[in-house]
Amino acid sequence: MTIWRPDPSTLHRPAYLSLAESYARAIGNGLVPAGTRLPPQRRLADDLGLSVQTVSRAYEELIRRGLVVGEVGRGSFVLPQGAEAPPPYLAERAGGLVDLSILKPVTERMHVETFRDGLHWVAENLTSPAALSFRPSSVLPQHRGVAADWLRRGGIDTAPECITLTDGATSAITTAVMSAVPPGGTLAAAGLTHHLLMPLCKYLGLQLEPLPIDHDGIVPEALDHLARKGSLRAVYMQPSAINPRALVTSLQRRVELVEIARRHDLLIVENDMLNVLIEDRPTPLAALAPERVLHINGFTKSNLPGLRVAWLVSPPRLAAVTANRHLVTNWMATPAMVELLSHWIGDGTVDRLILWQREALRERHRIAREELAGTVFYAHPQSLHVWLELPPGRDEDEFVAQARQRGVAVASGRAFRLDERQRRDAVRIALGSTTAEDLRHGLKLVAETLRSTAEPLLPLV
Structure with a gap:
């Protein structure tokens, strides 16, 4: 043939x-x-x-x-038509492998006990509407009020009716992107971005355009240049350490980007999943431009993974749009989890878990600095990961395979990259996915892989 x-x-x-x-x-x-x-x-x-x-x-x-x-x-x-690219993380934990591939907060037995206590409270206090109603309007209004009060503490002043309660960040991102960009439209994002954004835009029939980044996030001139072409409808941003390089964009840069968005009438989708976990984080984009920012604020990364609730804050003119998009994709957030989150906000559990997470991450970053000394990596004191740049000539996919042979799983930078023109091979290393002892061991294996000769792997026969 x-x-x-x-x-x-x-x-x-x-x-x-x-x-x-x-x-x-x-x-x-x-x-x-x-x-x-x-x-x-x-x-x-x-x-x-x-x-x-x-x-x-x-x-x-x-x-x-x-x-x-x-x-x-x-x-x-x-690949076959419709085939999916593999995720950057291990789909299942493999025995004997230190898994630093999936992004999680640091957790201990205390989190399980806290969750169990919370579920006991829900069992004893669950309202009839939360258990029996199909109507979001019957279940969620009071919880939107709790959300509005919490958001106000972080500088975002919004009406409860502008808040859509969702089952976590993925649901919120999907709803926000569908609300901001019509079918066939164009969305822009940093050249290194959320790994689910690429398949999401593919499924929705959207064009996804990469924007260059520097030490402070998206380059304003690049956004302005792309917007001048006329087809851009919105830009997706992760300005507070949840992005691959764990950058926290300065207030000055945020103001510049907002001014460009206003000039070209662009919407902004702001993924702020770490929110108040980041100490002294600059003013959120949603506070700088409430008329055009769809803001995502959640708790799976700052509290514990099982607390699958995220809030999507919309500009008033888009509140009905986002509510309808969420209805057709998810209907409504799980009432029991929403009840638990509101209770935990009221009794201070959320605040305590955030303070605990900051301290735990401080120790994890200390371990990372010790074990990765002499390498080039990006991090923030409250980021859940580090972004490790590989030496010239080291291919990230081969590096991931070689690291797994040694006994540690990390995520290839390819899964997060929109733009190959400024490629620098790298891997993402999660700091909270295992115990402190296993993290240290896994980082030692990563360092050993870096020091080893970069030889191609032989095929298995």
Whole structure:
């Protein structure tokens, strides 16, 4: 059978993107069927008269689009139509492996006992509407009032009717993006962003445009330039340490970005899941521009994973829109969890868990600084992770595979990257997903992998 090859005469600048588009069309038309192994990069580069780097970037773009999967030691293979790219974290905890791949707060036995006590309280105090009603308006109004009071403590003054209660960040992000960008529209985000944003936009039929970042977050001039093209509707931001590089964007930069959004009438989706966990965090975007920010504020990352509640704050003009989008995707937040959160806010449990988390993270970051001394990594004192940059020549996917062979799982930077033009291979290392002892052991294994010779893994036979 003849293997399809791109026609070099059809390629144009930038060559890597043109090559990726050629393959994408061929895959979509069935000329390159699922399971096909793409040519080795050096061979294809020689055949087309391109550099190996250009071909490598084209393959990376195909991987980012979910059309191709790279298998360490074997090559790149075309995925079946509708196939999903693997998540950056382990789907299941593997025995004997230190799992630093999934982002979680630090937890101990105390959290389980606190949760059990809270559920006992819910069992004894659950209202009839919370247990029996299908109508959000019958169950949630008083809890929106609790949410509004809490948000006011963090500088966000909003009416209760502008708050949508959701079952965690993913539900809130989905609702916010659907509310901010119509089908076929364009959303912008930092070149390193939430790993679920890419598949979400793909499912919703949205264009997702990357924006360059510097030491202070999204570069304002880049947002202004993209907005001038006229198709941009909204920008997704994670300004307070929940982003891959754990950056906290300064107040001055936030003001600049808000001014650009106003100038071009853009909406902003603000993921602020760590919220008050971040000490002295600058004013939230929702407080700077309440007329255009959809703000996401939650508790799974600052309290404990089982407390699956997040609040989506909308501008008044979009309150009905976000409520309707949430109805068609999730209907309403789980009443028992909402009841528990409101109770914990009232009796001070939320505050106590946040203070405990800050102290626990202080110790985890101390361990990270000790074990990763001499490496280049980004972190914040209250971030749940560090972003470790790899030395030049170290491929992040191969590094992840080599680290797992040594006994530690970390997340490849590829899952968070929208833009390959300023690529710097890196891995995300979660600090709260295991015990302090296992974290230290896992970081030692990461450091050993960094010091080892970067050899490609052999295929298993």
